[in-house]
Amino acid sequence: MAQIKAAIRIDDGHVTFAFVDPIRFATLVVTTESGQELWELHPCGMESVDLISGCFLVKPVLSQDEARAVELVERIASSADDNFASVDRIVYGQPPDGYEEVTPAKPLTPGEHYQVVVLRAPEYVVLDFVA
Numbered sequence: 001m002a003q004i005k006a007a008i009r010i011d012d013g014h015v016t017f018a019f020v021d022p023i024r025f026a027t028l029v030v031t032t033e034s035g036q037e038l039w040e041l042h043p044c045g046m047e048s049v050d051l052i053s054g055c056f057l058v059k060p061v062l063s064q065d066e067a068r069a070v071e072l073v074e075r076i077a078s079s080a081d082d083n084f085a086s087v088d089r090i091v092y093g094q095p096p097d098g099y100e101e102v103t104p105a106k107p108l109t110p111g112e113h114y115q116v117v118v119l120r121a122p123e124y125v126v127l128d129f130v131a
Contacts, residue, residue, distance in 0.1 A: 004118055004125040015092040015108065015131060017116055024084035025120040030092065030105075033113045040103040041095055043084040 005020035017028070026046070030039040085098025093105035108114060108131035118125045 004120065004123045006118065006125045006127060008116070008127055008129045010129070010131070013110075015129065016089055017092075017118070017127075018089045019087070022086040022088040023118075023120060024086050025118050026084075027117070027119045028090065028099075029103075029117045031115050031117070033115065037103050038108070038114070039092065039105040040101065041090070041099045042102055044098055044100045 004023055004025075007018050007020075009016045009018055024043075026042060028039075028041040029037060031037055085096065087096045087099075090096055092108065095101055110131050113128060113130055116125075116127050116129065
């Protein structure tokens with residue numbers, strides 16, 4: 001699977017997710033190391049799905065399962081993602097135009113480890129950061 005190219009910048013206590021190229025995405029989730037959701041965004045008007053556990057976990061796909069995983073992600077993701085707003089950066093807690101919070105942003109604790117996951121079928125990026 002392809003990966004979205006992104007970096008994280010922390011300036012004056014603001015965490016910024018910066019993308020090398022502007023992107024349209026289906027989901028952005030920030031979690032604790034244990035997977036507890038702290039913030040989730042998706043395009044305005046996109047329906048969300050409730051999770052039973054309340055956690056968002058990322059599991060690597062084995063190479064022999066990659067084709068099936070890509071097919072599943074493509075079926076789940078909206079084919080209308082070209083209509084989603086394009087962004088080149090997102091500041092934690094500030095949804096960009098065209099996106100809305102599914103989970104309102106919870107405060108980050110300085111020195112704690114977090115993870116951000118950005119999904120756009122079949123591309124994704126998973127980045128670890130310290131607030």
